[in-house]
Amino acid sequence: xxxxxxxxxxxxxxxxxxxxxxxxxxxxxxxxxxxxxxxxxxxxxxxxxxxxxxxxxxxxxxxxxxxxxxxxxxxxxxxxxxxxxxxxxxxxxxxxxxxxxxxxxxxxxxxxxxxxxxxxxxxxxxxxxxxxxxxxxxxxxxxxxxxxxxxxxxxxxxxxxxxxxxxxxxxxxxxxxxxxxxxxxxxxxxxxxxxxxxxxxxxxxxxxxxxxxxxxxxxxxxxxxxxxxxxxxxxxxxxxxxxxxxxxxxxxxxxxxxxxxxxxxxxxxxxxxxxxxxxxxxxxxxxxxxxxxxxxxxxxxxxxxxxxxxxxxxxxxxxxxxxxxxxxxxxxxxxxxxxx
Ligand SMILES: [Mg+2]
Numbered sequence: 128x129x130x131x132x133x134x135x136x137x138x139x140x141x142x143x144x145x146x147x148x149x150x151x152x153x154x155x156x157x158x159x160x161x162x163x164x165x166x167x168x169x170x171x172x173x174x175x176x177x178x179x180x181x182x183x184x185x186x187x188x189x190x191x192x193x194x195x196x197x198x199x200x201x202x203x204x205x206x207x208x209x210x211x212x213x214x215x216x217x218x219x220x221x222x223x224x225x226x227x228x229x230x231x232x233x234x235x236x237x238x239x240x241x242x243x244x245x246x247x248x249x250x251x252x253x254x255x256x257x258x259x260x261x262x263x264x265x266x267x268x269x270x271x272x273x274x275x276x277x278x279x280x281x282x283x284x285x286x287x288x289x290x291x292x293x294x295x296x297x298x299x300x301x302x303x304x305x306x307x308x309x310x311x312x313x314x315x316x317x318x319x320x321x322x323x324x325x326x327x328x329x330x331x332x333x334x335x336x337x338x339x340x341x342x343x344x345x346x347x348x349x350x351x352x353x354x355x356x357x358x359x360x361x362x363x364x365x366x367x368x369x370x371x372x373x374x375x376x377x378x379x380x381x382x383x384x385x386x387x388x389x390x391x392x393x394x395x396x397x398x399x400x401x402x403x404x405x406x407x408x409x410x411x412x413x414x415x416x417x418x419x420x421x422x423x424x425x426x427x428x429x430x431x432x433x434x435x436x437x438x439x440x441x442x443x444x445x446x447x448x449x450x451x452x453x454x455x456x457x458x459x460x461x462x463x464x465x466x467x
Contacts, residue, residue: 131252135160135178139170139196140185140214145237149183149214156245167191171199179209180255181248184231186215186222194226201230208258210251214239296371298348299355307370307378314366314382315425315438322428326389328379329445330358330396330420333457335375337409338416350405350416351375357399361392378445386424386462393420393460401458417458421449424462 136158140146146163153161162179164170167188173179182200186193193213200206210232215222223234233247294306302310311327318325332338332354339347355377359369362379372378379396381389397420405416423444425436448463455461
Protein backbone atom coordinates (compact mmCIF):
# COMPACT_ATOMS: atom_id res chain seq x y z
CA UNK A 128 0.00 0.00 0.00
CA UNK A 129 1.05 3.58 -0.60
CA UNK A 130 2.59 5.48 2.27
CA UNK A 131 -0.12 7.33 4.19
CA UNK A 132 2.15 10.38 4.37
CA UNK A 133 1.76 10.77 0.60
CA UNK A 134 -1.97 11.44 1.06
CA UNK A 135 -3.43 14.84 0.22
CA UNK A 136 -4.95 16.71 3.15
CA UNK A 137 -7.07 19.84 3.18
CA UNK A 138 -7.49 22.17 6.11
CA UNK A 139 -10.53 24.46 5.95
CA UNK A 140 -10.58 27.07 8.69
CA UNK A 141 -11.37 30.79 8.63
CA UNK A 142 -8.85 31.50 11.38
CA UNK A 143 -5.34 31.94 10.04
CA UNK A 144 -3.62 30.98 13.26
CA UNK A 145 -5.72 27.83 13.63
CA UNK A 146 -4.85 26.86 10.06
CA UNK A 147 -1.16 27.37 10.65
CA UNK A 148 -1.07 25.45 13.94
CA UNK A 149 -2.88 22.49 12.41
CA UNK A 150 -0.69 22.69 9.32
CA UNK A 151 2.45 22.58 11.48
CA UNK A 152 1.12 19.65 13.51
CA UNK A 153 0.37 17.65 10.42
CA UNK A 154 3.74 18.49 8.89
CA UNK A 155 5.44 17.33 12.07
CA UNK A 156 3.53 14.07 11.77
CA UNK A 157 5.10 13.59 8.33
CA UNK A 158 2.33 14.74 5.98
CA UNK A 159 3.68 16.77 3.09
CA UNK A 160 0.71 17.35 0.80
CA UNK A 161 -1.41 19.79 2.74
CA UNK A 162 -3.68 22.38 1.14
CA UNK A 163 -5.12 25.32 3.10
CA UNK A 164 -8.43 27.11 2.60
CA UNK A 165 -9.73 30.11 4.55
CA UNK A 166 -13.39 29.43 3.69
CA UNK A 167 -15.76 26.66 2.67
CA UNK A 168 -15.95 28.17 -0.80
CA UNK A 169 -12.14 28.17 -1.18
CA UNK A 170 -12.10 24.60 0.14
CA UNK A 171 -14.64 23.42 -2.45
CA UNK A 172 -12.60 25.05 -5.21
CA UNK A 173 -9.52 23.10 -4.11
CA UNK A 174 -11.51 19.85 -3.96
CA UNK A 175 -12.79 20.37 -7.47
CA UNK A 176 -9.30 20.91 -8.84
CA UNK A 177 -7.26 18.22 -7.09
CA UNK A 178 -7.57 14.87 -5.37
CA UNK A 179 -8.11 15.19 -1.62
CA UNK A 180 -7.93 12.20 0.73
CA UNK A 181 -8.99 13.87 3.97
CA UNK A 182 -10.59 17.16 4.99
CA UNK A 183 -10.04 18.76 8.39
CA UNK A 184 -12.98 21.11 8.67
CA UNK A 185 -13.61 23.93 11.08
CA UNK A 186 -17.19 24.24 12.31
CA UNK A 187 -17.58 27.96 12.92
CA UNK A 188 -17.01 29.90 9.69
CA UNK A 189 -18.83 32.85 8.11
CA UNK A 190 -21.02 32.51 4.96
CA UNK A 191 -20.90 28.68 4.87
CA UNK A 192 -20.17 26.90 8.13
CA UNK A 193 -18.65 23.45 8.58
CA UNK A 194 -21.99 21.67 8.78
CA UNK A 195 -23.22 23.30 5.57
CA UNK A 196 -20.02 22.41 3.77
CA UNK A 197 -20.38 18.86 5.03
CA UNK A 198 -23.90 18.78 3.55
CA UNK A 199 -22.51 20.01 0.27
CA UNK A 200 -19.77 17.38 0.19
CA UNK A 201 -22.05 14.48 1.03
CA UNK A 202 -24.53 15.51 -1.69
CA UNK A 203 -21.80 15.15 -4.34
CA UNK A 204 -21.29 11.64 -5.66
CA UNK A 205 -17.53 12.08 -6.15
CA UNK A 206 -16.82 13.99 -2.96
CA UNK A 207 -18.97 12.03 -0.55
CA UNK A 208 -16.27 9.38 -0.13
CA UNK A 209 -13.68 11.90 1.14
CA UNK A 210 -13.51 11.50 4.93
CA UNK A 211 -14.11 14.67 6.97
CA UNK A 212 -12.85 15.33 10.48
CA UNK A 213 -14.65 18.23 12.11
CA UNK A 214 -12.48 20.37 14.34
CA UNK A 215 -14.45 22.70 16.55
CA UNK A 216 -14.30 24.72 19.70
CA UNK A 217 -17.93 23.78 20.28
CA UNK A 218 -18.15 21.04 22.84
CA UNK A 219 -21.81 20.31 22.24
CA UNK A 220 -23.17 16.83 22.10
CA UNK A 221 -26.03 17.85 19.76
CA UNK A 222 -23.61 19.39 17.28
CA UNK A 223 -21.27 16.39 17.41
CA UNK A 224 -24.16 14.02 16.79
CA UNK A 225 -25.44 16.15 13.94
CA UNK A 226 -22.02 16.09 12.26
CA UNK A 227 -21.66 12.31 12.63
CA UNK A 228 -25.18 11.82 11.30
CA UNK A 229 -24.38 13.91 8.26
CA UNK A 230 -21.42 11.67 7.54
CA UNK A 231 -18.39 13.21 9.29
CA UNK A 232 -15.84 10.56 10.19
CA UNK A 233 -14.85 12.16 13.44
CA UNK A 234 -15.19 15.20 15.67
CA UNK A 235 -12.25 16.77 17.52
CA UNK A 236 -12.61 19.51 20.07
CA UNK A 237 -10.10 22.33 20.25
CA UNK A 238 -7.60 22.35 21.76
CA UNK A 239 -7.00 18.86 20.43
CA UNK A 240 -4.47 16.36 21.60
CA UNK A 241 -1.73 15.73 19.02
CA UNK A 242 -1.61 12.00 19.60
CA UNK A 243 -5.38 11.79 19.22
CA UNK A 244 -5.22 13.91 16.07
CA UNK A 245 -2.57 11.62 14.61
CA UNK A 246 -4.56 8.48 15.40
CA UNK A 247 -7.75 9.85 13.87
CA UNK A 248 -6.07 11.22 10.75
CA UNK A 249 -4.28 7.87 10.22
CA UNK A 250 -7.46 5.90 10.75
CA UNK A 251 -9.39 8.06 8.27
CA UNK A 252 -6.63 7.84 5.66
CA UNK A 253 -6.36 4.08 6.12
CA UNK A 254 -10.06 3.75 5.48
CA UNK A 255 -9.94 6.06 2.47
CA UNK A 256 -6.99 4.17 0.98
CA UNK A 257 -8.78 0.88 1.43
CA UNK A 258 -11.81 2.34 -0.32
CA UNK A 259 -9.65 3.66 -3.19
CA UNK A 260 -8.07 0.24 -3.62
CA UNK A 261 -11.47 -1.40 -3.69
CA UNK A 262 -12.63 1.03 -6.36
CA UNK A 263 -9.46 0.41 -8.36
CA UNK A 264 -9.81 -3.36 -8.05
CA UNK A 265 -13.44 -3.14 -9.08
CA UNK A 266 -12.48 -1.08 -12.13
CA UNK A 267 -9.73 -3.57 -13.02
CA UNK A 268 -12.17 -6.43 -12.59
CA UNK A 269 -14.75 -4.71 -14.78
CA UNK A 270 -12.11 -4.05 -17.44
CA UNK A 271 -11.01 -7.69 -17.26
CA UNK A 272 -14.63 -8.82 -17.60
CA UNK A 273 -15.07 -6.59 -20.63
CA UNK A 274 -11.93 -8.02 -22.24
CA UNK A 275 -13.15 -11.50 -21.46
CA UNK A 276 -16.55 -10.74 -23.01
CA UNK A 277 -14.85 -9.46 -26.17
CA UNK A 278 -12.60 -12.55 -26.26
CA UNK A 279 -15.62 -14.83 -25.85
CA UNK A 280 -17.44 -12.99 -28.61
CA UNK A 281 -14.47 -13.33 -30.97
CA UNK A 282 -14.09 -16.97 -30.03
CA UNK A 283 -17.75 -17.54 -30.80
CA UNK A 284 -17.30 -15.98 -34.26
CA UNK A 285 -14.26 -18.19 -34.94
CA UNK A 286 -16.15 -21.22 -33.65
CA UNK A 287 -19.10 -20.46 -35.93
CA UNK A 288 -16.76 -19.99 -38.88
CA UNK A 289 -15.01 -23.26 -38.08
CA UNK A 290 -18.37 -24.99 -37.68
CA UNK A 291 -19.48 -23.66 -41.06
CA UNK A 292 -16.18 -24.76 -42.62
CA UNK A 293 -16.43 -28.22 -41.10
CA UNK A 294 -19.82 -28.56 -42.83
CA UNK A 295 -18.49 -27.61 -46.26
CA UNK A 296 -16.96 -29.66 -49.00
CA UNK A 297 -13.49 -28.23 -49.65
CA UNK A 298 -13.78 -28.25 -53.45
CA UNK A 299 -17.35 -27.24 -54.26
CA UNK A 300 -18.34 -25.35 -51.11
CA UNK A 301 -21.64 -27.25 -50.79
CA UNK A 302 -22.39 -29.41 -47.72
CA UNK A 303 -20.00 -32.31 -47.19
CA UNK A 304 -20.88 -35.94 -46.59
CA UNK A 305 -20.62 -35.62 -42.82
CA UNK A 306 -23.04 -32.72 -42.75
CA UNK A 307 -25.33 -34.53 -45.18
CA UNK A 308 -25.62 -37.39 -42.68
CA UNK A 309 -26.47 -34.94 -39.89
CA UNK A 310 -29.10 -33.10 -41.93
CA UNK A 311 -30.67 -36.30 -43.24
CA UNK A 312 -31.00 -37.68 -39.73
CA UNK A 313 -32.49 -34.39 -38.50
CA UNK A 314 -34.95 -34.08 -41.39
CA UNK A 315 -35.87 -37.74 -41.13
CA UNK A 316 -36.84 -37.27 -37.49
CA UNK A 317 -38.68 -34.02 -38.26
CA UNK A 318 -40.68 -35.67 -41.08
CA UNK A 319 -41.53 -38.58 -38.82
CA UNK A 320 -42.62 -36.26 -36.02
CA UNK A 321 -44.66 -33.99 -38.31
CA UNK A 322 -46.04 -36.88 -40.40
CA UNK A 323 -44.70 -35.38 -43.61
CA UNK A 324 -42.88 -36.54 -46.73
CA UNK A 325 -39.13 -36.41 -47.15
CA UNK A 326 -37.46 -36.81 -50.53
CA UNK A 327 -33.90 -37.49 -51.48
CA UNK A 328 -32.25 -37.02 -54.88
CA UNK A 329 -28.95 -38.76 -55.59
CA UNK A 330 -27.23 -37.86 -58.83
CA UNK A 331 -23.91 -38.37 -60.47
CA UNK A 332 -22.16 -37.24 -63.60
CA UNK A 333 -22.33 -39.59 -66.54
CA UNK A 334 -19.00 -41.06 -67.66
CA UNK A 335 -17.11 -38.84 -65.22
CA UNK A 336 -14.12 -41.19 -65.08
CA UNK A 337 -13.81 -40.85 -68.85
CA UNK A 338 -14.12 -37.06 -68.47
CA UNK A 339 -11.18 -37.02 -66.05
CA UNK A 340 -9.17 -39.35 -68.30
CA UNK A 341 -9.84 -37.07 -71.28
CA UNK A 342 -9.52 -33.60 -69.78
CA UNK A 343 -7.46 -34.15 -66.62
CA UNK A 344 -8.35 -33.93 -62.94
CA UNK A 345 -8.21 -30.13 -62.77
CA UNK A 346 -10.85 -29.88 -65.46
CA UNK A 347 -12.77 -32.58 -63.59
CA UNK A 348 -12.68 -30.48 -60.43
CA UNK A 349 -13.86 -27.44 -62.36
CA UNK A 350 -16.72 -29.47 -63.83
CA UNK A 351 -17.80 -30.55 -60.33
CA UNK A 352 -17.76 -26.94 -59.15
CA UNK A 353 -19.91 -25.75 -62.05
CA UNK A 354 -22.42 -28.51 -61.43
CA UNK A 355 -22.54 -27.68 -57.70
CA UNK A 356 -23.28 -24.04 -58.59
CA UNK A 357 -26.17 -24.75 -60.97
CA UNK A 358 -27.66 -27.41 -58.68
CA UNK A 359 -27.54 -25.05 -55.71
CA UNK A 360 -29.32 -22.42 -57.82
CA UNK A 361 -32.15 -24.86 -58.50
CA UNK A 362 -32.90 -25.59 -54.84
CA UNK A 363 -34.31 -22.51 -53.24
CA UNK A 364 -36.04 -23.34 -49.95
CA UNK A 365 -33.94 -22.70 -46.84
CA UNK A 366 -34.20 -26.26 -45.52
CA UNK A 367 -33.29 -27.95 -48.83
CA UNK A 368 -29.71 -29.19 -48.68
CA UNK A 369 -27.34 -29.92 -51.52
CA UNK A 370 -24.35 -32.03 -50.54
CA UNK A 371 -21.40 -33.64 -52.24
CA UNK A 372 -22.06 -37.26 -51.46
CA UNK A 373 -18.96 -38.84 -52.94
CA UNK A 374 -16.48 -38.24 -55.79
CA UNK A 375 -18.83 -37.19 -58.60
CA UNK A 376 -21.99 -37.94 -56.69
CA UNK A 377 -24.28 -35.31 -55.19
CA UNK A 378 -27.35 -35.51 -52.97
CA UNK A 379 -30.28 -33.18 -52.37
CA UNK A 380 -32.40 -33.47 -49.22
CA UNK A 381 -35.89 -32.08 -49.76
CA UNK A 382 -38.03 -31.88 -46.62
CA UNK A 383 -41.83 -31.86 -46.97
CA UNK A 384 -41.59 -32.85 -50.65
CA UNK A 385 -43.54 -35.59 -52.44
CA UNK A 386 -42.20 -37.63 -55.41
CA UNK A 387 -43.72 -35.20 -57.91
CA UNK A 388 -42.06 -32.18 -56.30
CA UNK A 389 -38.75 -34.05 -56.13
CA UNK A 390 -39.09 -35.05 -59.81
CA UNK A 391 -39.59 -31.44 -60.87
CA UNK A 392 -36.52 -30.41 -58.89
CA UNK A 393 -34.42 -33.31 -60.24
CA UNK A 394 -35.47 -32.68 -63.83
CA UNK A 395 -34.50 -29.04 -63.44
CA UNK A 396 -31.07 -30.02 -62.13
CA UNK A 397 -30.63 -32.47 -65.02
CA UNK A 398 -31.60 -29.75 -67.51
CA UNK A 399 -29.31 -27.11 -65.99
CA UNK A 400 -26.32 -29.49 -65.99
CA UNK A 401 -26.82 -30.40 -69.64
CA UNK A 402 -27.35 -26.74 -70.41
CA UNK A 403 -23.91 -25.87 -69.04
CA UNK A 404 -22.64 -27.24 -72.38
CA UNK A 405 -19.43 -28.60 -70.89
CA UNK A 406 -17.85 -30.57 -73.74
CA UNK A 407 -17.47 -34.28 -73.08
CA UNK A 408 -16.15 -36.02 -76.20
CA UNK A 409 -15.76 -39.32 -74.35
CA UNK A 410 -19.42 -39.51 -73.33
CA UNK A 411 -21.29 -42.23 -75.17
CA UNK A 412 -24.66 -40.49 -74.96
CA UNK A 413 -24.15 -36.76 -75.38
CA UNK A 414 -21.50 -34.29 -76.63
CA UNK A 415 -21.83 -32.46 -73.31
CA UNK A 416 -21.59 -33.39 -69.63
CA UNK A 417 -24.84 -34.88 -68.32
CA UNK A 418 -26.05 -36.43 -65.08
CA UNK A 419 -28.32 -39.26 -64.00
CA UNK A 420 -30.64 -38.79 -61.06
CA UNK A 421 -32.49 -41.12 -58.69
CA UNK A 422 -35.26 -40.13 -56.31
CA UNK A 423 -36.67 -41.77 -53.21
CA UNK A 424 -39.40 -40.51 -50.90
CA UNK A 425 -40.71 -41.55 -47.54
CA UNK A 426 -44.27 -40.45 -46.71
CA UNK A 427 -44.87 -40.79 -43.01
CA UNK A 428 -48.48 -39.62 -43.29
CA UNK A 429 -49.36 -42.38 -45.78
CA UNK A 430 -47.99 -45.63 -44.40
CA UNK A 431 -47.97 -46.59 -40.73
CA UNK A 432 -45.62 -49.51 -41.28
CA UNK A 433 -42.92 -46.93 -42.10
CA UNK A 434 -42.66 -46.13 -38.40
CA UNK A 435 -39.71 -48.51 -38.17
CA UNK A 436 -37.98 -47.37 -41.36
CA UNK A 437 -34.52 -45.83 -41.09
CA UNK A 438 -32.89 -42.97 -42.99
CA UNK A 439 -30.38 -45.31 -44.63
CA UNK A 440 -33.29 -46.95 -46.45
CA UNK A 441 -33.96 -43.65 -48.24
CA UNK A 442 -30.35 -43.53 -49.47
CA UNK A 443 -30.48 -47.14 -50.60
CA UNK A 444 -33.70 -46.55 -52.56
CA UNK A 445 -32.44 -43.33 -54.21
CA UNK A 446 -29.32 -45.25 -55.16
CA UNK A 447 -31.44 -48.00 -56.74
CA UNK A 448 -33.36 -45.35 -58.71
CA UNK A 449 -30.07 -43.78 -59.80
CA UNK A 450 -28.86 -47.20 -60.91
CA UNK A 451 -32.04 -47.59 -62.91
CA UNK A 452 -31.47 -44.18 -64.56
CA UNK A 453 -27.99 -45.33 -65.55
CA UNK A 454 -29.35 -48.59 -66.89
CA UNK A 455 -32.02 -46.83 -68.92
CA UNK A 456 -29.69 -44.63 -70.89
CA UNK A 457 -28.42 -41.96 -68.41
CA UNK A 458 -29.16 -38.20 -68.54
CA UNK A 459 -32.56 -38.88 -67.00
CA UNK A 460 -34.50 -38.92 -63.72
CA UNK A 461 -35.94 -42.06 -62.13
CA UNK A 462 -38.17 -42.30 -59.08
CA UNK A 463 -37.73 -45.35 -56.87
CA UNK A 464 -40.78 -47.55 -56.68
CA UNK A 465 -41.18 -50.76 -54.69
CA UNK A 466 -43.09 -52.30 -57.63
CA UNK A 467 -40.09 -52.37 -59.90
MG1 LIG B 1 -13.77 29.16 12.80
